[in-house]
Amino acid sequence: MVNGVKVFKLVARPVKWKIQSKYEMQPEVWATAWTYNGTVPGPMIRVTEGDRVRVIFKNQLPAPTSIHWHGLPLPNDMDGVSQPDLTQKPVMPGETFTYEFVARPAGTFFYHSHFETDRQINIGLFAPLIINPKRPSRKVDKDVVLMLNEWRIDPATGKTWPAMLAMSEPNYFTINGKVFPDIPTITAKKAQRVRLRFVGAGQFLHPMHLHGMFFKIVATDGNPVPAAQLTKDTLPVTPGERYDVEFVARTNLDASGKLAGPRQCVLRSNRGGDQMELPEPYRKFQSTYPEIWQAYDRLGAALHGQDPxxxxxxxxxxxxxxxxxxxxxxxxxxxxxxxxxxxxxxxxxxxxxxxxxxxxxxxxxxxxxxxxxxxxxxxxx
Incomplete structure (x- = not known):
């Protein structure tokens, strides 16, 4: 805190990021990631509605970038849209830019690159931004953010391509930058209220399913749903969307009383917000000639990796x-x-x-x- 302003420092830099530990027959997998402060997702910024926030951002990437505050109604010069350069010029390698704004409204948001977004976001430049209400309407016992993304990685070399619609399909789907068995377990005691904040940070649809109980949708895209809350057990989270869901932990989960937190049910044929599927002839070819299909897929990924x-x-x-x-x-x-x-x-x-x-x-x-x-x-x- 500096003179009543909450100050955060972010550095964009490349790292080697482990998304999967060695498990049974699966190898250890590392991605070549671009990050905020060296982690995927980047550090959570959590403030209270009405706080003045200052973010001092330094670019240590080999490319221009910027930060966009997804979902927040900000003044243009703080909005971070640098491609096209509608609200600011890109932050060039080695440069520093300071963002400052008042945090409102309350809700679930996130921040991400807004330069070459289909490339930079997909390899790690995203992170949660949570604005707590001044007067919470209801207390929860567990409040967990789950950022959903996807990757195209060569497990043998760690070479990483942006996962792209109809081009370079992902071979890893991650929750908070990890895949099983590296996704931490969410634990809750009987009768505790749990809030999960789903954030669609990638380019593909992620259907999220909670085993053993139902949840209520209490907020969408940072906006509370005070009445007519839908009760579901599976929720499709499309790119850029945020859902807050809540449930009360029950006793019939497992013998330990722990709640194993959510399974991610993703089909490779899902595509973005409109859920396009490969046409039937393509799916048949994919299953009949898998080696040819995989070679074609690798070719597409290699071409995209060389794209200027x-x-x-x-x-x-x-x-x-x-x-x-x-x-x-x-x-x-x-x-x-x-x-x-x-x-x-x-x-x-x-x-x-x-x-x-x-x-x-x-x-x-x-x-x-x-x-x-x-x-x-x-x-x-």
Missing amino acids: LDAKTRELVKLGIAAGARLEGGVHAHTRLALQVGASPDEIRHVALLSLTTIGFPSMMAVLTWTEDVLAAAGRS
Whole structure:
């Protein structure tokens, strides 16, 4: 605390991060991670509603970066969107930038990179930000944050690629940067109230299932749900979403009275927020010719690892390739992805228009229609 301001220091730097210990036939697995203060996730910032917060941020990465405070309504110059550079210039390697803001409203939030987000977030630049209410409505006995992410790692070398939709699928799904058996057990005594805060920090959907009991959804994206709280035992957490759920520990869990905290039920065929699946012919090929599929998957990961393009340029190029090949599904997918990484509807439409002299007017009109379908569904038409 400095003159009434809560001060935090963050340093972005690369580390070797162990996500899995050796277990039975599984090897020890290390990732090449980019981190805040050397951990995945980065350190939790926990403050009270109305606190003035100052974060002194130093970039020791080999690339520009910034910090975005996901979900908080902040002044533009503190919001951290540096690609595109809407609210600040990127923090260059070796530079320091200070963020300062008043923490409000209360709720579950997180902070993450906002430069080359599909790359930097996916290899570790994310962390929880919890703002406690001044007057809590209900006391809980256990309050646990569970950040959900995914990785593409070569276990033999530790070489790490960003896990990407329809490109470099993940082979490890993590809770707080770890996979079994390294995920800590959550323990609770009989009749204790437990709050779990799920944070979707990656690019894939994570269905979270609690064995042995039901929970109530008490907050979504930092907003309390005071009435009509849904009771569930499985919750799909999509990218960027936050859910607070609560339950009371019961006696019929196991002989020790411990609550083994949540199992993560993730299918490789899940895709992002819209839960796209591979078409049936692709799934059949994947199961019939697994070695060919894995070789193709590794090729995609290697290509992405050598990519000098920024995220928006890459998705617009892929959109153009899909348009030239007249692939409706590819146009749909890369229009969605282009929107996610900051492309405007006009930029997407212009890619479709540029195909006119290559594929002809009727085909261009088809591509334009396919992009408009996605823009309309996203409310961006």
